[in-house]
Amino acid sequence: MLQKFTNSFFARTPISKLDWQLIDENLSQSSELDLLNGNEDQMFHCQENILNATVNHPLNLKYPLPEIYIHSFLKALINKVEKYPCEIHYQVLEKYTNLVCKNLSDIESGYRTFIIDESTSISLKENISIISDGTTGLCTWQAAFHLAEWCIANRERISGMAIIELGSGAGLVGLTCYKMCQPRFITLTDFHPKVIETLRYNLKNNEVITSRSGSLIQVQARNGNDLEADLIVASDIVYDEELIPFLVGTLVKLLQPKRNVNKLPSAIIACTERNEETLERFLSELACRSLKYVHLEHAPVVFACERNYPVRIYEIKPILS
Known part of the structure; x- marks a missing residue:
């Protein structure tokens, strides 16, 4: 469901041009289920799925995107999650806080990964x-x-x-x-x-x-x-x-x-x-x-x-x- 978002994320598509409507739809559906069930399990798993499709994805561990890009992405994700009556996933907050404490202005390079199909991708510094x-x-x-x-x-x-x-x-x-x-x-x-x-x-x-x-x-x-x-x-x-x-x-x-x-x-x-x-x-x-x-x-x-x-x-x- 998030594969196209993953492709755009690793290609370092400008944050504002990522498919945030897809993220909103996932968060909204999860929030509605949590309201029915009286817990926050679905929102927790939804945020976890988004992390696994982006910053926690194996590609980002092997070919990390610039930290300044990750910082901007997590900030935008937090803004989306805050619209709903739930807690922000602890990993989202932890990763974002760690980046806020860094001086990211000096970072000039990083990877872009272009996913061609399920078995082929190209990662460029x-x-x-x-x-x-x-x-x-x-x-x-x-x-x-x-x-x-x-x-x-x-x-x-x-x-x-x-x-x-x-x-x-x-x-x-x-x-x-x-x-x-x-x-x-x-x-x-x-x-x-x-x-x-x-x-x-x-x-x-x-x-x-x-x-x-x-x-x-x-x-x-x-x-x-x-x-x-x-x-x-x-x-x-x-x-x-x-x-x-x-x-x-x-x-x-x-x-x-x-x-x-x-x-x-x-x-x-x-x-x-x-x-x-x-x-x-x-x-x-x-x-x-x-x-x-x-x-x-x-x-x-x-x-x-x-x-x-x-x-x-x-x-x-x-x-x-």
Whole structure:
């Protein structure tokens, strides 16, 4: 009953945007039963169930969310429970009181866990701040979720492919491909040393091994334009007009046939629509460099995340002369 709430909680959905209506419904039903029975047993168990689905969940023990997030969640939960004629669960009060006594302002990072299905989840260490250590690559951006969902929906196509991801960031797309799509090989690339460090950490923390059933995954501190792949993927890398010629130049090199001229590689790029002019400049540059593109449909929603801006997904291929 609380699974969707659990998914949103571990994805660090903003507290105000969690499904509090579901919590209210559970509390209200429990309160009504207690009034009929003349005790507080149902409210006690209801609060316990909420804790077990969130802060006491095994995922939070292994991959803890930032304490400042837990603090905000417990405060909101207490406000909900106080509307009913019952005691607040002692564990709720204990955990909240312990956090109130801490200085939480200095905490900048923590985990986000994205639950894909009953047996698969991805836990990423991310910074809370959008910009940290001089880079934006230490948190997962919106287009990455759309691209990862596209990969899941097209897993049969991706299976057995050699994949390069440009600008891998915290590693959501690469880990999704690794866990869900059975590629032959994945190369994750980024530039900033702190991003590379975090990316390697996240791979290790998700129990990624260097070899599994013929599937390999590696991290490269470069743009990847001297590597070979069947499929290039990238998300939220079209944001600076000055960098577009270099980005497209990299795509041109990666999309050239290396061995089999009858099997050209392609690129799947997910772009958040923040600035229409920047996006149009990117598409224009593709045409100038003899690359063609098609607009792809979005895949079914898998990840609990905010979707504040529209995202376009393009498949890009070279124009054959």
